[in-house]
Amino acid sequence: MLARLIFATWVSISLLFLGITGLIFLVNYDIFTDWVLYISQQQQFADYFSTQLFPPARYEILQWVGLGLSGINFLLLVYFRAKISRYCAQISLFLSFIKYHLSSSFYFYKQLDKKNLILFAYIFALLIIHNGYNIFYYELQYDEAWTYNHFVSKGLVSCALSPHNNHILYSILAYFSEFILGANKYSLRLPVFLSSLFLAWISGYFVGKNWGKTAAIIFLTVFLFSPSVVFYSFFARGYIFLILFASIALGSFYQIIIKGKTAANLYYFGGFNLANILGFYSVPTYFLPYLGINIIFFLWIIIANKKAYLYRLFLLGCWFRTNLKTLSVVFILYFSQIVSNGLAILWTASGENTGKKRLDYVNKMWDWLFFGKDFNQIYLIAILFLIIPLIAIIYNLKNKKEGLIGWFWAILWVNFGLIWIMPSSSPDRSWVFLTIYSSMFFSYVIYTFYKKIIVNYIPYFGLFLLINILIAAQIYNGQTHYHIYWSAQMDKEAKQIADYLIEKKYAEIYCFSRYDKPLLEAYYRQKTGKKLAVYMPFQESKDYKPFADKKYNLVLLDIENYKPTATDYQILTEKGYQLTRKAARFEIYE
Numbered sequence: 001m002l003a004r005l006i007f008a009t010w011v012s013i014s015l016l017f018l019g020i021t022g023l024i025f026l027v028n029y030d031i032f033t034d035w036v037l038y039i040s041q042q043q044q045f046a047d048y049f050s051t052q053l054f055p056p057a058r059y060e061i062l063q064w065v066g067l068g069l070s071g072i073n074f075l076l077l078v079y080f081r082a083k084i085s086r087y088c089a090q091i092s093l094f095l096s097f098i099k100y101h102l103s104s105s106f107y108f109y110k111q112l113d114k115k116n117l118i119l120f121a122y123i124f125a126l127l128i129i130h131n132g133y134n135i136f137y138y139e140l141q142y143d144e145a146w147t148y149n150h151f152v153s154k155g156l157v158s159c160a161l162s163p164h165n166n167h168i169l170y171s172i173l174a175y176f177s178e179f180i181l182g183a184n185k186y187s188l189r190l191p192v193f194l195s196s197l198f199l200a201w202i203s204g205y206f207v208g209k210n211w212g213k214t215a216a217i218i219f220l221t222v223f224l225f226s227p228s229v230v231f232y233s234f235f236a237r238g239y240i241f242l243i244l245f246a247s248i249a250l251g252s253f254y255q256i257i258i259k260g261k262t263a264a265n266l267y268y269f270g271g272f273n274l275a276n277i278l279g280f281y282s283v284p285t286y287f288l289p290y291l292g293i294n295i296i297f298f299l300w301i302i303i304a305n306k307k308a309y310l311y312r313l314f315l316l317g318c319w320f321r322t323n324l325k326t327l328s329v330v331f332i333l334y335f336s337q338i339v340s341n342g343l344a345i346l347w348t349a350s351g352e353n354t355g356k357k358r359l360d361y362v363n364k365m366w367d368w369l370f371f372g373k374d375f376n377q378i379y380l381i382a383i384l385f386l387i388i389p390l391i392a393i394i395y396n397l398k399n400k401k402e403g404l405i406g407w408f409w410a411i412l413w414v415n416f417g418l419i420w421i422m423p424s425s426s427p428d429r430s431w432v433f434l435t436i437y438s439s440m441f442f443s444y445v446i447y448t449f450y451k452k453i454i455v456n457y458i459p460y461f462g463l464f465l466l467i468n469i470l471i472a473a474q475i476y477n478g479q480t481h482y483h484i485y486w487s488a489q490m491d492k493e494a495k496q497i498a499d500y501l502i503e504k505k506y507a508e509i510y511c512f513s514r515y516d517k518p519l520l521e522a523y524y525r526q527k528t529g530k531k532l533a534v535y536m537p538f539q540e541s542k543d544y545k546p547f548a549d550k551k552y553n554l555v556l557l558d559i560e561n562y563k564p565t566a567t568d569y570q571i572l573t574e575k576g577y578q579l580t581r582k583a584a585r586f587e588i589y590e
Helices: 002-026 029-039 043-053 056-081 084-110 114-137 142-150 156-161 168-181 185-211 213-224 227-231 239-259 264-282 284-303 309-333 335-339 342-348 358-370 378-395 406-421 434-452 459-479 488-504 516-528 566-574
Strands: 508-511 533-535 555-558 579-582 586-589
Touching (some): 084 185, 084 264, 114 213, 142 168, 142 516, 156 168, 168 185, 168 264, 185 239, 213 459, 227 358, 227 459, 239 284, 239 434, 264 284, 284 309, 284 406, 309 335, 488 516, 508 516, 516 533, 516 555, 555 566
Parallel strands (some): 508 533, 508 555
């Protein structure tokens, strides 16, 4: 039954793809681009799409690429037709494997003794309260509003196929969340909030099962309340999914190491494959954790299996096929972005040529990851995160499972090396996955200290006191981190302005603030279901209009970043605008 269903679905998709390919040959470039922009509701990007993303010269290439892919797909269809039942059986076993681990995770928490259960429940409760508070207290930020305006509010097709979208999985989930709960910040943030809870659940299960309940409790307090994880547990973007799937890929790699020559190893390769696919679909910069893990994965196969020659060949074959499957599926998922040169845009969209020196970039990145206080010389502290764990690892080498954590330490070193290689224009948040490793080794050092000293004197109370100190320190650090507070006041003011526009029934305004524009549009659409017309003085904007052309209902003047000129004020006076509201960074004229 499953085999017939999968084959029928494959045939249907193949016929649809072949039909689209034929259509591309039959219609001209203008009709095709108009159709693409219409179904994705991105007509405002028509000029940019035809000049930058998908110029006419690329249309002919797309025609032949589509024809070639249709031919390859047909050959694969014929080849796998006879083997589809076998692959379906493997899929069923893999699904049973996933179901087993989900059941096993429930059993892990169910069989906890009363004291440990209380501690786990305490951590999860604080996590829910803390992240829930952040969702309620902090208004939408610029990136959240931009994602809503351009993708979530435009429909499922726009979420999945738009070449500008570099958070596809999040956008799709947010679309369904909004469809169920309505348009508001809570529906936008629900997917990341639920993902943070799932991350907490599987992290506690994995660490508890492999290193013990106490180690899991300490790790959860360090990891889940770290500034980066907290921020992306309520900030409506795709980075919490990146952290989640990088964690699952890392856990799968670890299980492959400890399982050795067992049948379960094949299923952990499947888990590694699925986690990487979903990680790439979350954020393209998943390439960074993917590369770091795979470099050490390959080295482990070569170095740790020298004596088992045949087993090493078997692992190399599995590793190669797994990564080939990953990249093939990612290519299909990102096909629309690739044909429109999307991957280049996805990689550089949030980066800028800052001109930073390499040490300054590394210093800023580590500061953003751990502290957010603009400390100096943080790269020296980064070295401590790499050196001190090694001492704890060597100290615990007698325990085989704890000794294997050295491979994780090696991955951290590889990623630390990548920081020095990657362009300094890469945004700091590209490295958010390093929180997994920093939390792991920081908690590992604390756990080693706890086992040797604290547990001998005040075991249970000492652990309770320790996790409260860690959580309090992390919450303080998170709430004072500049990526949370830097725009908080602006975000609140933008919501107040949007409420004022709705109250006055203004449908058209002139805005000198780049930051406020997407926020005003998002709130206006969420509350009225209509589009707010926002015109701007910036010629590169799709909504550019000369300020002097007409009089608008309301003018939002940005006196902090834009710094209005004498000409701007002269136009305000000549057209009879009156100052009706003034704040630290803006003035409103009506």
